[in-house]
Amino acid sequence: MAKVLLKYKEAAVKEIALDKESTTIGRKPDxxxxxxxxxxxxxxxxxxxxxxxxxxxDLGSLNGTFxxxxxxxxxxxxxxxxxLIGVHTLNVTSEKNRSQETKGFAVRGRSMDExxxxxxxxxxKIIAAADKNLPEPLGGFVVLEGSTxxxxxxxxxxxxxxxxxxGSAIKLKGLFxxxxxxxxxRRKEGYFITxxxxxxxxxxxxxxDRRCDLKDGDLVEVAGLKLQFYLxx
Amino acid sequence: xNLTACGKTDQGLVRANNEDNFYLDEKMGLxxxxxxxGGHASGEKASGLxxxxxxxxxxxxxxxxGSPDPSFSEATNRLGCAIRLANQAVYEVxxxxxxxxxxxxxxxxxxxxxxxxxxxxxxxSRAYLIRxxxxxxxxxxxxxxxEQVKRNLxxxxxxxxxxxxxxxxxxxxxxxxxxxxxxxLTVMDGDILLLCTDxxxxxxxxxxxxxxxxxxxxxxxxxxxxxxxxxxxGGKDNITVVIGYVWKEKWYSALMKFMEFFRR
Numbered sequence: 001m002a003k004v005l006l007k008y009k010e011a012a013v014k015e016i017a018l019d020k021e022s023t024t025i026g027r028k029p030d031x032x033x034x035x036x037x038x039x040x041x042x043x044x045x046x047x048x049x050x051x052x053x054x055x056x057x058d059l060g061s062l063n064g065t066f067x068x069x070x071x072x073x074x075x076x077x078x079x080x081x082x083x084l085i086g087v088h089t090l091n092v093t094s095e096k097n098r099s100q101e102t103k104g105f106a107v108r109g110r111s112m113d114e115x116x117x118x119x120x121x122x123x124x125k126i127i128a129a130a131d132k133n134l135p136e137p138l139g140g141f142v143v144l145e146g147s148t149x150x151x152x153x154x155x156x157x158x159x160x161x162x163x164x165x166x167g168s169a170i171k172l173k174g175l176f177x178x179x180x181x182x183x184x185x186r187r188k189e190g191y192f193i194t195x196x197x198x199x200x201x202x203x204x205x206x207x208x209d210r211r212c213d214l215k216d217g218d219l220v221e222v223a224g225l226k227l228q229f230y231l232x233x
Numbered sequence: 234x235n236l237t238a239c240g241k242t243d244q245g246l247v248r249a250n251n252e253d254n255f256y257l258d259e260k261m262g263l264x265x266x267x268x269x270x271g272g273h274a275s276g277e278k279a280s281g282l283x284x285x286x287x288x289x290x291x292x293x294x295x296x297x298x299g300s301p302d303p304s305f306s307e308a309t310n311r312l313g314c315a316i317r318l319a320n321q322a323v324y325e326v327x328x329x330x331x332x333x334x335x336x337x338x339x340x341x342x343x344x345x346x347x348x349x350x351x352x353x354x355x356x357x358s359r360a361y362l363i364r365x366x367x368x369x370x371x372x373x374x375x376x377x378x379x380e381q382v383k384r385n386l387x388x389x390x391x392x393x394x395x396x397x398x399x400x401x402x403x404x405x406x407x408x409x410x411x412x413x414x415x416x417x418l419t420v421m422d423g424d425i426l427l428l429c430t431d432x433x434x435x436x437x438x439x440x441x442x443x444x445x446x447x448x449x450x451x452x453x454x455x456x457x458x459x460x461x462x463x464x465x466x467g468g469k470d471n472i473t474v475v476i477g478y479v480w481k482e483k484w485y486s487a488l489m490k491f492m493e494f495f496r497r
Contacts, residue, residue: 166422
């Protein structure tokens, strides 16, 4: 009797006997072989017996079904064939060997690390399932000491500069002001500040020489400015 | 602000074909990188189509179709619109023939307008900013692992090592409508932009990329050494890097050109 061995990254998951007229493969639980992976379509493929022939058919899956590295829509399976579905492989064992002429075709490279995409409706489900979508933090600086154009700066951009250079978010004035004194990055996890141009940067009175995460209320001293960081809710 | 750009793409060492595409327009201030996917040659088709549609949009009247997002500038909305239209067209081609079914592409594009840089992306191709000796990623990958990081289910280190890195949550051309993630940034004289596909970012660390860009004589040498590095580390996927140098015309540059003329 023909059977397939389901493998994930070289590790055997389970062996399935092909004793039915038709064996379906897919992500949904009503399949005979359920592969719970987002790269696999709900009803991905099926293996049917047609007389003594074992036929694999792709059921219009998003990421495709591959036999020995080639994308197929419908093909006969032989002993030793390797089916690739998503990131799982199925090794076929049957009585029928591939005849010599057709053997060894297609080593051409569909590998496991090829890019795939999740079907849009599945994607909504994943996002809905784990939705504690964090609001992006929004914060900025209040100027406590030093001469700047504004008293308060809200930093919306991903990277903002403090310096005299044009384009700085917090623009310094004066002949001796540095072109670039520090950079502030905004990330989903929060804000952080990095010194630039060899200027001394203090956060809460301590000199820092590498990136430093900013918390609500932190005091930043740089290039003659004294700034207080704030985070909005 | 002016933009000088340079780009290079390489098949890598493992893949049988190159599904990456890129486009540069220094005058327009536009850089685009795309990484196609799909069986047979359809990945190439998807990325090539997306890139040329965005190019055509900016060479045309650049009309904004649909309602613009008021929180972004007009230029950023134009970039978002170009991607939206490219998505529609790629999707239609994908539906038109079984050979192209399921094809799609990532996209990352930046547009420099004066001091403002508009950034748009879908998928896991990235944009980086290199400023004052540090490198910062400007885009968040639309990949399953990155979604998990965002929700604190796994750490960034686990994500970098994950085998599932190749699974995207968003791609251009696989659904009838899609919105790119948009962002804006104020640029400064001396900023360097790097756009790349995952064939580069998965093979080379950000810090190594920074070293290579800052030590290179010029853009093409930097691209060259970055592609070599990605291939040295395995070259598992197609590699594309695009570097854009942002610079300001100096008041004395006309004078310099004048002097240069006489020196010859």
